[in-house]
Amino acid sequence: MLSVSYLQEYLTGLFVNIGCSFADAQVVTQSILEAELRGLDAYGVVYVERYYELIRAKRINLKPEMRVLYQTPSTATLEADAALGPLAAKRGMEIAIEKATTAGTGWVAVRGSNHFGVAAYYSMLAIEKDMVGVAMTNSEPLVAAINGTTRMLGTNPVSVAFPAQKHPHLVFDFSTVPFSQGKLEKLPHPLPNSIVQDAMGQPANNAATLKRGGAMLPLGGDVAHGGHKGFCVGALVDIFSALFSGANFGPFVPPPFAYLPILTNPVGKGVGHFFGALRIDAFRPAAEFRAAVDEWIDTFRNAPGREGTPGIRIPGAAEHLLRTQRLKQGLELSSDALRSINKVAKALHYSAITQ
């Protein structure tokens, strides 16, 4: 077990050694640890090495000159200049919050960014200001369109965070596919028809097909389960992330892996994100809004559950519980994760991490 404060200090130091400013290193570390706290290991410490390799490959710029390209009272377009994703994303969300303070809402499109980690880290920044936070990003193509054979969309996550009063805040955070790649591999096989397909676009029931040119299907899976509407959800995240900002869209989004080549025909700049902040008191008295969120949570939590199940789950409640527990007890990193961090540490002559 490693305490979160130890990890925060250790990783901040590591990112400083990689070349980040102290403040930047802190933010990147926070974003990585937020993923771990919420049980989303796939966006957690495994990104230390990925970011490091992308920096070495000069695909991430440690001295970015981020600048606002266009703006109105409630909007801005941010050129992130190939910054580390969490830095670009946090700056984007901060501008959205700033705009909302005066205009009621703020909406920021970001281009030229990289993988930003866990979306909830950004949406939750708005909650502290009595705002609803919206965060989304596109990501490297893994998902087929209905009737298509190639990878056209990323797993394109969305997070929306609503401030509650007596309950933990209501935090939605989900990718727009049935399961992330990491989870797919851990599911009992054969997989149900059809949430993945092979390289010919035929239904497949094994996650290994993804390594042979196959693709995930959108949220819903096949058309019989509404996958054509799930495709719409993923496509909307792609369009909001890329077309407002001028980032790459769909099949052109660059991968967060230095060993994979970048397309030579980009249609935009880097990865795209989209952020929103909505002042709750812009719409109704803040206390009323928060009470309504509580009432919504109570209504769903107290509704009758199917026998043999734990009943209806409130989005984000399990993650909140895990987060509280892990903040107290610390994090248990996998041996793979430790090995990956230590590889970077060794290359930089930085102290090793042990559990």
Place this chain on the structure above:
Amino acid sequence: MLSVSYLQEYLTGLFVNIGCSFADAQVVTQSILEAELRGLDAYGVVYVERYYELIRAKRINLKPEMRVLYQTPSTATLEADAALGPLAAKRGMEIAIEKATTAGTGWVAVRGSNHFGVAAYYSMLAIEKDMVGVAMTNSEPLVAAINGTTRMLGTNPVSVAFPAQKHPHLVFDFSTVPFSQGKLEKLPHPLPNSIVQDAMGQPANNAATLKRGGAMLPLGGDVAHGGHKGFCVGALVDIFSALFSGANFGPFVPPPFAYLPILTNPVGKGVGHFFGALRIDAFRPAAEFRAAVDEWIDTFRNAPGREGTPGIRIPGAAEHLLRTQRLKQGLELSSDALRSINKVAKALHYSAITQ
């Protein structure tokens, strides 16, 4: 076949006879015909009789005093005073567009409304102003939450419309369930496991279970197909529609049928909607944005399709084609639809409609 202009005139006259002002009657008729044009009969002329019955039951108010309760430069909350849904919704979208003109974006939450028909009618109003339009609504409960047995959410549709340049505009318009009730009943049976469930929350494969206390499952269906994430999408539409405005949420949303009782314990006012308008030139030069929308469409349309399928469908393209065709050739109404209209006409001593 009935020409659209004849139907527009006939139905406007009918709504005037029901008690609407001429201008209001025109808007309600347009919204109904837009649904028919796009092939969404379920939101089309069948609503003539439903609206009429709701008006007779005093659940729709023909002389509403709509007023803005709260506002900021980019937001407004509209109390619709039990207006006809299309009137409340159009007013909401118009305010969003007005706000966007000066603030870059506009966001309007509406409460005290009724069923608004087809969401694309409102999102597309923004396109004419070089804006992206967003329209969503909650609706009467038909959908279970994962692990729940009762109906907790409506089919909660969303529409987002993006202006293109050379292509028809890119118009997303989808309900957040695998299939609407009307489509479910027409699907070949048995239905796939599991997009509907029985009153005990057990998987069912027949749409008839909905008449025996069953429920639809969210977009995605069961958890194996990502239904837990589909639930998040439907819940977000519910929360945006109800909690910003103070409308009823989830299981409390009033049904658009006068013969069904209204809950005696409402948690808010009427049906809720949420609208957004985003000036595209707030984010980047408008021509650039439109060209990017074209490029997105080309990329998806030209991607390789699975053998034996027509390839990837662009959201809204089929509806656009149908709309163009029907505008030219006219609409063929079902005998049920004609009978329903004539029932209202007869009660009002208004001329009958024939095909």
